[in-house]
Amino acid sequence: MIINTGITFAYKCSSCGTFQFNNVSLFEISQREDIVFTCRCKGASLVIKKESPTIFKITIPCIGCGNSHIYLVSAKEFIAQEIYIFNCPNTGIKQCFMGSDQIVRKKIDNLEKEYDELINMLGYDNYFINTQVMLDSLNLIHDIAERGNLFCECGNDDIELLLLSDKIYLRCNLCPGNKIIYASSNEHLKVNLLRKEIMLLDEGQPIDIKAIEPFTVKRDGRFI
Numbered sequence: 735m736i737i738n739t740g741i742t743f744a745y746k747c748s749s750c751g752t753f754q755f756n757n758v759s760l761f762e763i764s765q766r767e768d769i770v771f772t773c774r775c776k777g778a779s780l781v782i783k784k785e786s787p788t789i790f791k792i793t794i795p796c797i798g799c800g801n802s803h804i805y806l807v808s809a810k811e812f813i814a815q816e817i818y819i820f821n822c823p824n825t826g827i828k829q830c831f832m833g834s835d836q837i838v839r840k841k842i843d844n845l846e847k848e849y850d851e852l853i854n855m856l857g858y859d860n861y862f863i864n865t866q867v868m869l870d871s872l873n874l875i876h877d878i879a880e881r882g883n884l885f886c887e888c889g890n891d892d893i894e895l896l897l898l899s900d901k902i903y904l905r906c907n908l909c910p911g912n913k914i915i916y917a918s919s920n921e922h923l924k925v926n927l928l929r930k931e932i933m934l935l936d937e938g939q940p941i942d943i944k945a946i947e948p949f950t951v952k953r954d955g956r957f958i
Contacts, residue, residue, distance in 0.1 A: 741757070742756065742832070743832050749775055788810075794820055820832070839920040871915060886935075902914070902916075
């Protein structure tokens with residue numbers, strides 16, 4: 735029997751509201767006294783502390799009630815099931831997921847689709863396949879651009895950004911250079927988080943957007 739020792743923790747930050755994905759091995763958890771996963775907004779942290787050789791205390795900041803909740807988890811529970819869900823005891827909201835990376839990300843994809851459906855039912859346009867992943871990916875691109883790391887191979891940094899339902903299309907305003915950033919699942923977000931710079935290339939096959947009517951955003955943030 736092969737046991738996968740890799741564990742993914744995904745918690746919804748109580749400060750910025752986005753899901754944070756953190757990977758750790760069971761061996762690392764058992765060897766260290768405590769592990770701290772801090773949201774990239776620096777607003778909240780999930781803490782795993784070893785209480786005994788087989789018991790671990792997990793402190794999770796809760797977006798549902800604003801408090802932090804403490805859960806005691808045994809070493810066996812880390813590997814006993816494919817996914818473990820932590821609920822807020824006050825509101826019942828699913829505040830954290832623990833398990834294999836693929837299953838955790840798929841579960842949250844489904845959860846966010848349900849969230850999008852709820853927004854649509856309340857009267858908002860449900861344009862994006864995964865609204866939260868799209869917004870997180872846009873914020874990442876914005877941060878990359880602010881650092882001066884968004885540019886075209888021709889040297890131009892005047893980049894136009896168009897939002898489609900499942901992707902972000904970047905195109906140069908001086909040449910045919912372009913780049914597609916996919917943003918419809920948490921697997922896409924996982925890839926996007928690794929980006930340090932984005933360079934547009936003229937590959938001779940610009941995307942056809944005539945019939946899609948996407949939103950258009952200029953570099954100064956204006957919607958057109």
